[in-house]
Amino acid sequence: MRIAVAGGTGTVGRHVADAVTERGHELVLLTRSAGVDLVSGEGLDLTGVDVVVDVTSKMTQKAAEAQAFFGAVTRNLLAAEQVAGVRHHLVLSIVGIDTSPSAYYTGKLLQEKLVQAGEVPWTILRATQFHEFATQILGVIGVGPLHLIPVMRNEPVAAREVAGHLLDLALKPAAGRVPDLGGPQEEKMVDMVRAYLKHTGRTGFVLPVPVPGASGKAMRNGTLVTGPGAVHGRQTYAQWLAEQPQG
Numbered sequence: 001m002r003i004a005v006a007g008g009t010g011t012v013g014r015h016v017a018d019a020v021t022e023r024g025h026e027l028v029l030l031t032r033s034a035g036v037d038l039v040s041g042e043g044l045d046l047t048g049v050d051v052v053v054d055v056t057s058k059m060t061q062k063a064a065e066a067q068a069f070f071g072a073v074t075r076n077l078l079a080a081e082q083v084a085g086v087r088h089h090l091v092l093s094i095v096g097i098d099t100s101p102s103a104y105y106t107g108k109l110l111q112e113k114l115v116q117a118g119e120v121p122w123t124i125l126r127a128t129q130f131h132e133f134a135t136q137i138l139g140v141i142g143v144g145p146l147h148l149i150p151v152m153r154n155e156p157v158a159a160r161e162v163a164g165h166l167l168d169l170a171l172k173p174a175a176g177r178v179p180d181l182g183g184p185q186e187e188k189m190v191d192m193v194r195a196y197l198k199h200t201g202r203t204g205f206v207l208p209v210p211v212p213g214a215s216g217k218a219m220r221n222g223t224l225v226t227g228p229g230a231v232h233g234r235q236t237y238a239q240w241l242a243e244q245p246q247g
């Protein structure tokens with residue numbers, strides 16, 4: 001199969017791209033670094049593509065920016081898919097986006113809505129945060145050696161396992177909204193960050209911070225973990241961390 005991976009150099013996208021070639025399929029990378037800007041549509045050509053896997057992202061805390069990004073990327077992909085006769089649009093979304101009012105999630109909701117309303121047969125997989133998310137958070141909210149970490153229940157899953165699951169779905173016909181994918185167990189974000197700092201020999205203090213407002217409440221009350229009917233990855237955060245370089 002000829003499989004296009006939009007965002008195929010990102011945290012999960014690079015694993016999707018690896019899985020495509022490892023399983024003997026033809027990879028088409030859709031990223032700016034590969035000369036394709038999915039916001040403007042520049043360089044986008046899906047000739048001969050069977051399936052598009054959308055794992056693009058833009059880090060933002062602003063709802064307007066999130067909606068502009070996911071709206072433009074999705075509209076451009078769907079339009080190009082129709083021209084090229086692509087049979088399957090598969091997108092990775094996030095568990096809990098309809099009940100947690102985060103700015104970024106408004107973009108993800110728009111993305112889901114456009115895909116569902118489009119003409120191209122689709123599959124939507126919602127997953128929980130990746131193991132890598134603890135590292136990403138560490139880089140964003142810090143003041144010198146002090147790391148402010150949200151009080152958050154989550155159920156982290158290995159990005160590599162999410163990618164494998166996405167490719168399994170890509171090789172099947174479009175299936176609509178499929179069961180959510182979570183990790184093997186719940187973890188507290190502060191514990192994950194502390195373990196990461198210890199593993200990498202980094203110093204610093206971790207200060208758990210209850211994020212105010214409705215999105216902070218959703219972080220604490222289990223909105224972002226899977227419910228009944230979900231499927232689960234196998235690799236725990238501790239197992240994933242043991243594979244990461246030390247120091």
Ligand SMILES: NC(=O)c1ccc[n+]([C@@H]2O[C@H](COP(=O)([O-])OP(=O)(O)OC[C@H]3O[C@@H](n4cnc5c(N)ncnc54)[C@H](OP(=O)(O)O)[C@@H]3O)[C@@H](O)[C@H]2O)c1
Pocket residue numbers: 006007008009010011012013030031032033034036037038039040054055056057058059092093094095108127128129130133
């Ligand atoms: N991170 C999590 O814990 C998590 C959990 C569940 C679901 N998700 C979802 O999974 C998806 C991927 O997340 P991620 O964390 O793997 O993202 P990421 O690491 O930030 O990677 C983003 C990818 O998008 C590409 N991209 C950005 N702007 C682009 C543009 N204008 N045109 C073409 N490509 C563009 C980037 O490549 P270039 O910079 O080269 O363009 C990169 O390959 C997102 O939709 C996210 O909502 C994430």
